[in-house]
Amino acid sequence: xxxxxxxxxxxxxxxxxxxxxxxxxxxxxxxxxxxxxxxxxxxxxxxxxxxxxxxxxxxxxxxxxxxxxxxxxxxxxxxxxxxxxxxxxxxxxxxxxxxxxxxxxxxxxxxxxxxxxxxxxxxxxxxxxxxxxxxxxxxxxxxxxxxxxxxxxxxxxxxxxxxxxxxxxxxxxxxxxxxxxxxxxxxxxxxxxxxxxxxxxxxxxxxxxxxxxxxxxxxxxxxxxxxxxxxxxxxxxxxxxxxxxxxxxxxxxxxxxxxxxxxxxxxxxxxxxxxxxxxxxxxxxxxxxxxxxxxxxxxxxxxxxxxxxxxxxxxxxxxxxxxxxxxxxxxxxxxxxxxxxxxxxxxxxxxxxxxxxxxxxxxxxxxxxxxxxxxxxxxxxxxxxxxxxxxxxxxxxxxxxxxxxxxxxxxxxxxxxxxxxxxxxxxxxxxxxxxxxxxxxxxxxxxxxxxxxxxxxxxxxxxxxxxxxxxxxxxxxxxxxxxxxxxxxxxxxxxxxxxxxxxxxxxxxxxxxxxxxxxxxxxxxxxxxxxxxxxxxxxxxxxxxxxxxxxxxxxxxxxxxxxxxxxxxxxxxxxxxxxxxxxxxxxxxxxxxxxxxxxxxxxxxxxxxxxxxxxxxxxxxxxxxxxxxxxxxxxxxxxxxxxxxxxxxxxxxxxxxxxxxxxxxxxxxxxxxxxxxxxxxxxxxxxxxxxxxxxxxxxx
Amino acid sequence: xxxxxxxxxxxxxxxxxxxxxxxxxxxxxxxxxxxxxxxxxxxxxxxxxxxxxxxxxxxxxxxxxxxxxxxxxxxxxxxxxxxxxxxxxxxxxxxxxxxxxxxxxxxxxxxxxxxxxxxxxxxxxxxxxxxxxxxxxxxxxxxxxxxxxxxxxxxxxxxxxxxxxxxxxxxxxxxxxxxxxxxxxxxxxxxxxxxxxxxxxxxxxxxxxxx
Numbered sequence: 001x002x003x004x005x006x007x008x009x010x011x012x013x014x015x016x017x018x019x020x021x022x023x024x025x026x027x028x029x030x031x032x033x034x035x036x037x038x039x040x041x042x043x044x045x046x047x048x049x050x051x052x053x054x055x056x057x058x059x060x061x062x063x064x065x066x067x068x069x070x071x072x073x074x075x076x077x078x079x080x081x082x083x084x085x086x087x088x089x090x091x092x093x094x095x096x097x098x099x100x101x102x103x104x105x106x107x108x109x110x111x112x113x114x115x116x117x118x119x120x121x122x123x124x125x126x127x128x129x130x131x132x133x134x135x136x137x138x139x140x141x142x143x144x145x146x147x148x149x150x151x152x153x154x155x156x157x158x159x160x161x162x163x164x165x166x167x168x169x170x171x172x173x174x175x176x177x178x179x180x181x182x183x184x185x186x187x188x189x190x191x192x193x194x195x196x197x198x199x200x201x202x203x204x205x206x207x208x209x210x211x212x213x214x215x216x217x218x219x220x221x222x223x224x225x226x227x228x229x230x231x232x233x234x235x236x237x238x239x240x241x242x243x244x245x246x247x248x249x250x251x252x253x254x255x256x257x258x259x260x261x262x263x264x265x266x267x268x269x270x271x272x273x274x275x276x277x278x279x280x281x282x283x284x285x286x287x288x289x290x291x292x293x294x295x296x297x298x299x300x301x302x303x304x305x306x307x308x309x310x311x312x313x314x315x316x317x318x319x320x321x322x323x324x325x326x327x328x329x330x331x332x333x334x335x336x337x338x339x340x341x342x343x344x345x346x347x348x349x350x351x352x353x354x355x356x357x358x359x360x361x362x363x364x365x366x367x368x369x370x371x372x373x374x375x376x377x378x379x380x381x382x383x384x385x386x387x388x389x390x391x392x393x394x395x396x397x398x399x400x401x402x403x404x405x406x407x408x409x410x411x412x413x414x415x416x417x418x419x420x421x422x423x424x425x426x427x428x429x430x431x432x433x434x435x436x437x438x439x440x441x442x443x444x445x446x447x448x449x450x451x452x453x454x455x456x457x458x459x460x461x462x463x464x465x466x467x468x469x470x471x472x473x474x475x476x477x478x479x480x481x482x483x484x485x486x487x488x489x490x491x492x493x494x495x496x497x498x499x500x501x502x503x504x505x506x507x508x509x510x511x512x513x514x515x516x517x518x519x520x521x522x523x524x525x526x527x528x529x530x531x532x533x534x535x536x537x538x539x540x541x542x543x544x545x546x547x548x549x550x551x552x553x554x555x556x557x558x559x560x561x562x563x564x565x566x567x568x569x570x571x572x573x574x575x576x577x578x579x580x581x582x583x584x585x586x587x588x589x590x591x592x593x594x595x596x597x598x599x600x601x602x603x604x605x606x607x608x609x610x611x612x613x614x615x616x617x618x619x620x621x622x623x624x625x626x627x628x629x630x631x632x633x634x635x636x637x638x639x640x641x642x643x644x645x646x647x648x649x650x651x652x653x654x655x656x657x658x659x660x661x662x663x664x665x666x667x668x669x670x671x672x673x674x675x676x677x678x679x680x681x682x683x684x685x686x687x688x689x690x691x692x693x694x695x696x697x698x699x700x
Numbered sequence: 701x702x703x704x705x706x707x708x709x710x711x712x713x714x715x716x717x718x719x720x721x722x723x724x725x726x727x728x729x730x731x732x733x734x735x736x737x738x739x740x741x742x743x744x745x746x747x748x749x750x751x752x753x754x755x756x757x758x759x760x761x762x763x764x765x766x767x768x769x770x771x772x773x774x775x776x777x778x779x780x781x782x783x784x785x786x787x788x789x790x791x792x793x794x795x796x797x798x799x800x801x802x803x804x805x806x807x808x809x810x811x812x813x814x815x816x817x818x819x820x821x822x823x824x825x826x827x828x829x830x831x832x833x834x835x836x837x838x839x840x841x842x843x844x845x846x847x848x849x850x851x852x853x854x855x856x857x858x859x860x861x862x863x864x865x866x867x868x869x870x871x872x873x874x875x876x877x878x879x880x881x882x883x884x885x886x887x888x889x890x891x892x893x894x895x896x897x898x899x900x901x902x903x904x905x906x907x908x909x910x911x
Contacts, residue, residue: 235829328887440745440779443779475785560737563725
């Protein structure tokens with residue numbers, strides 16, 4: 001490489017300052033010899049000797065300037081983050097589990113399926129290890145077949161590839177026979193198959209087959225293996241192990257019940273890597289765990305979060321000494337085994353001391369006894385909203401709307417935990433919900449108050465339950481529905497699932513309900529008030545839920561009255577996308593951006609799912625999580641309006657404020673209801689509640 | 701056993717309440733990492749309510765089964781949430797299996813653990829490996845069944861049960877949550893102990909101490 005030397009060389013001229021003195025530093029470097037040395041080295045590409053000559057110092061001095069400059073942070077060497085991460089994870093895995101080697105593929109390439117990327121990496125690892133004269137045992141599986149497909153080595157001699165287990169008659173492509181054959185072909189090796197079934201009908205059959213000379217010879221070859229490559233299967237419900245047909249499902253359940261965490265080469269291990277005994281053990285023809293562990297080079301190729309417990313088990317059991325996996329799985333394994341130093345190493349950020357936030361250990365709140373917050377809030381709330389609602393009997397956890405329930409009308413019961421105020425009590429009143437069941441903070445109410453609400457709301461035409469899709473709420477409301485139905489009240493349920501980032505669209509039913517509750521309650525309440533049948537009420541409520549799209553972002557998490565500490569920390573420059581309304585962590589942590597950019601991310605997510613045509617109408621809710629002020633909500637609404645206008649989508653109605661909060665969380669959510677004629681009518685139907693009053697006939 | 705079985709069970713619930721109270725903050729902290737941070741509080745409210753409900757019961761007249769069903773109702777009416785229906789169903793099942801029994805011998809304890817874990821499993825529709833309290837209750841029940849089958853002594857029985865429970869709780873750190881709110885954070889739940897499993901292990905230890 002030709003050197004570009006912009007600095008004039010000064011070697012040997014007037015060394016007035018002695019041997020280590022610098023004649024004069026060119027003006028542009030200030031007074032800093034470190035910067036000068038670094039510039040010449042990194043930018044101009046000079047050698048250390050040339051720099052010594054140019055600066056008029058010794059080569060050793062240049063060397064120490066360059067080293068010190070790294071220390072002082074004058075020079076930062078950065079490695080592309082995804083590569084750095086996978087390298088760091090590989091090194092940590094190698095160190096933590098005492099592996100002889102580890103290859104981790106970065107997760108920056110989502111264009112290729114994981115199996116293919118692992119296969120390519122596994123092939124790369126094998127290519128470095130296999131030598132002429134080796135005997136390589138190969139277990140079956142999708143990932144290992146992929147290794148075979150990516151492998152290519154022509155120059156080896158006398159290599160034997162031997163199948164590690166018996167065969168199967170399954171119809172999939174990654175049978176033991178085909179996997180072994182693919183690897184053997186790729187390296188032009190002799191291929192030895194085990195010509196017996198992997199699992200036979202009885203232990204006697206197993207013993208008989210192993211005395212058969214041909215099979216015994218094949219097993220002798222297997223016993224000579226000095227290298228083995230295998231995949232690791234989990235026993236999770238979505239594992240191919242359940243569908244592969246390799247195992248019968250009844251024995252699988254047995255192993256699962258006994259604590260099996262993973263399967264290697266057809267053998268079951270528990271979370272510490274110990275063999276799990278079961279009915280298939282004596283009937284399996286193939287390499288034993290003991291044989292496997294005796295092989296010199298034991299290469300495992302596997303990835304995917306579901307496999308973390310299985311991989312960890314295999315590593316703990318010492319079955320693996322060369323691991324090939326992907327960065328996300330590798331990081332997961334380390335975290336699962338309690339390695340916490342990783343996060344620091346993965347970050348390329350400057351080592352700066354974090355802003356001290358320890359000066360305040362508690363969030364300030366208006367409290368008497370923290371254990372009484374819910375009861376005291378109910379005292380105030382029942383008194384404040386007396387015109388709209390009243391306790392059912394003497395239960396303050398079940399409130400009914402005054403002038404709400406009436407004979408012949410479908411009753412609407414809503415409910416959930418507290419901490420979301422004005423949700424849910426604020427939506428109880430004529431034209432909206434008939435009754436509300438109230439739980440503890442962020443906790444579903446028990447079945448009893450819900451059932452009381454159902455009885456109070458019932459007008460003989462059935463009762464509709466509408467609540468957010470959370471495991472706890474579902475269990476309690478289901479138990480309450482059973483109680484109500486025993487009393488002859490027909491119950492229908494619509495779960496709200498408006499949080500579109502909480503699960504992918506394929507798992508729409510698994511999403512949680514958040515601030516979009518507002519629209520779904522409004523539509524349901526109007527449908528009930530108009531005297532629609534239970535079937536019709538349920539159908540239109542379901543439609544409203546299907547057409548409501550919410551995304552939330554949190555800047556700071558909330559603090560419980562009892563702990564007065566943030567539930568978790570969101571870093572000084574971070575935000576949490578996909579935040580729910582219970583202070584639980586969101587879906588992904590990202591760097592905080594401008595308000596417009598945040599709204600754009602949210603709206604892009606919503607537009608991806610909402611099939612709105614130009615000219616369509618929507619209702620908009622910009623909702624504070626509790627601590628975000630109205631001013632910022634308007635800033636968000638401004639951009640929402642701009643994005644909708646650009647698509648020629650009209651806003652039929654909008655609400656900007658505190659409608660469904662999460663205690664004192666800093667953050668906001670945006671909900672869009674995609675209207676049609678029926679939903680528009682129901683949205684405008686009159687109602688009178690503590691937080692929402694719409695065109696009552698008296699005051700149009 | 702000099703005290704009555706009903707008294708022994710009441711003592712067991714007392715121990716459970718103490719254990720939860722001692723672990724309360726720790727449990728909430730664990731929950732904060734992957735859930736909504738209230739598990740310690742919810743469990744504490746629940747077991748305080750159980751104590752209150754049991755104190756209203758005449759333990760000299762009550763059967764073990766009645767103690768269990770009283771605890772179930774007390775717990776459920778106080779908490780709701782997801783732990784409410786889960787433990788209430790578990791306790792209710794245990795009450796059914798204890799019906800007509802006056803003796804808390806090891807087979808009875810085994811059946812109680814089996815019924816409890818089965819009730820939780822059915823209500824929550826979860827299974828082992830989902831990173832839930834079942835990763836403690838199912839192995840504990842299994843260990844109890846094995847210990848009785850092998851004719852172990854009482855101390856050995858409870859040692860086996862608590863060690864299975866503790867191992868089960870520890871193993872949840874290696875799992876990705878499949879149920880409940882923690883399932884939303886997906887792989888970020890790795891490395892964190894499941895709070896429900898941790899409290900379950902504390903309950904099993906309390907059971908062992910009391911029984």
